[in-house]
Amino acid sequence: MDHSIESLAEERHAGGGVKEIWRVTIILSVLTIVELALGFSMIGMDEQSLKRHIIKGIIVILMLAKAFYIVAYFMHLKHELRNMIMTIVVPLCLFIWFISAFLADGNSFKNYKNKWDRNHLEHSKEKMPVQEEGTHHLE
Amino acid sequence: MNTTVTTTGMWKGGRSPFNVEYGKLMMWYFLMSDAFTFGAFLIAYGTTRFATNGWPDPNTVFRTYPFGGETHAPLVFVSIMTFILIISSVTMVLAVHEGHAMNKKGVAKYMVLTILGGLAFLGCQAWEWTHLYHEGAWWGRNPFPNADGTISTTNFTNFFFTITGFHGFHVFSGVIINCIMLIMVLRGVFERRGHYLMIEKAGLYWHFVDLVWVFVFTCFYLI
Incomplete structure (x- = not known):
């Protein structure tokens, strides 16, 4: 038994070694910097503008790219056997359904509430009283 | 020998069909279930945000850094x-990599650096x-207005503290696990055992913590 574990440790040398680690590090850093640059570019942009939504979409795509690099190279999943990869990745595909269904549901709930509960809509248009500097600090 | 013979051979017993040690495979399945837990949290946050009129602008909420005073430095x-x-x-x-080379000193060095990184975070x-x-934000309290100046709900702070707290707890337990691994490395446990597979398992958990932060960071601070 002990021998088989050792042979497993021996077998799993596939992968690019230190060179690959640094390559992935650079990719992750660049992706993060691009994300931050996009985040900065959104400051002051209109909340509901199409441009802002597009930038948010790009940030989400970059986020997924980062997730791929961490799982595939740092967690070494890319170099595992295909069957094993599938037992991890296929269940996670449920997220595609979870995210689209729940976000669409939330959005439609908001629209119905604004349409039928006028009181709620009016209330959500009230401005927050401007607090004087320092008053919101806890005593 | 063609592929079919090899594949059936793999499932005949006597070896791991996934070519992965048992503990490591179970770590993967644990992380998958943990991914669903975090996913559920983040989807609940997204759903609530989609169901709410207006939301605070992260760039006005998270705009300070230590020793910076009241500067406006978002992100x-x-x-x-x-x-x-x-x-x-x-x-x-790099610690895992040194482990493959059975380099005890290298593993210890990189484990120390990893622990320091975790503590810094x-x-x-x-x-x-x-x-x-101190700005007045906590569970049930939200001093920040929506981006358009209207009154916001406490959902913003509730989700922020719950999810970053849950992630922070994972970082904390990751640091503890890494400390135990470091002690075991220094005592030569893995050297006697002949392999550093345990470091790989701790590494998987640690990368998962980093992975979750990628999502938390994007969902709360960027968009």
């Missing part, structure tokens, strides 16, 4: 936190939480 502090976690993930991979988070608390 600066959180980008430092992100890089700390990425770098500590890199040192963890926790320190940053502690500072941020304290700062937000």
